[in-house]
Amino acid sequence: MEGDVMYAELRLPPAPDLARQASCCHGPQCMENLNSGLQALQGSCQFCPVGWLWHAGHCYYFSSAKRSWEQSKEDCCSRGAQLAIIQANSTLAFLTHVSHMDVFHVGLKRSLSGFEWKWLDGTVLKSLFRIQRSTSSFLACGRVSGSGLSGGDCREAHGWVCEKSAVNLQWLQSSPPAFLWGNTTYTCAGP
Incomplete structure (x- = not known):
């Protein structure tokens, strides 16, 4: 009948990377x-995927391990993802909320010239996202925490955030x- 809703049991084919979320x-x-x-x-x-969080059409994985920025990037690639790229205020708010007081690498790196910050997809950091200065003298890789977006030494071991559709x-x-x-x-x- 039109207008009626029929409940049905859904039997999804085996897909180990799909979560119930x-x-x-x-x-x-x-x-x-x-x-x-x-x-x-x-x-x-x-x-x-199981263990990933959904936000605005993307899935985010927050690691519990700590690695360098390059090692974090490689881990994301092994998961069919990339380090998180932030293009909207809502995404930054989501990541800072989930990060709370922990620090996580994201897909942002200072260019070799040292003058501009670029995301892994090649886009330049938008002026609406301020990079908080760190006490470290070598600011080359981006990270996110409960206090926002910041830069620091790529060799420092932190958690990381992977992203995929x-x-x-x-x-x-x-x-x-x-x-x-x-x-x-x-x-x-x-x-």
């Missing part, structure tokens, strides 16, 4: 299906209910 559409057309861990039956959801799961308006994951359509199985 999802960010889904918001509003009256969305609801929570607690049995499956999904938060919507219409629209689309975004998933992050969330996986999208799109609900299809069909009968029986189905969803699109990547290029494959999956049909929802009833009880």
Whole structure:
């Protein structure tokens, strides 16, 4: 019947990198299906790997280990990600909130000329993000903590924040209910 919502058990194919944490559409057309861990039956959801946090379509991994900036960058690459790049105030606020008093490397490095700071994607640090000065005389790599964005010696061991895009799961308006994951359509199985 039109207007009725049918609950269905979703059997996702094995995907070790998908977590039950999802960010889904918001509003009256969305609801929570607690049995499956999904938060919507219409629209689309975004998933992050287990142990990663979702924010604005991206997944963030906060390490518990401490390494140099270069070692941190390599770890993120091994996870199919990169050190976090901050392009919006909301992302900086999210990272500083989660960081609290800990210090984490991010994907920011001072150029070889020493005059400008660049993110790993090649973009220059926007003027709306101030780099807090450190007592260290060699300021070359970016980091984030509860007090904001700062620079320091790349060789210092700190935690790090990896970033990658969330996986999208799109609900299809069909009968029986189905969803699109990547290029494959999956049909929802009833009880």
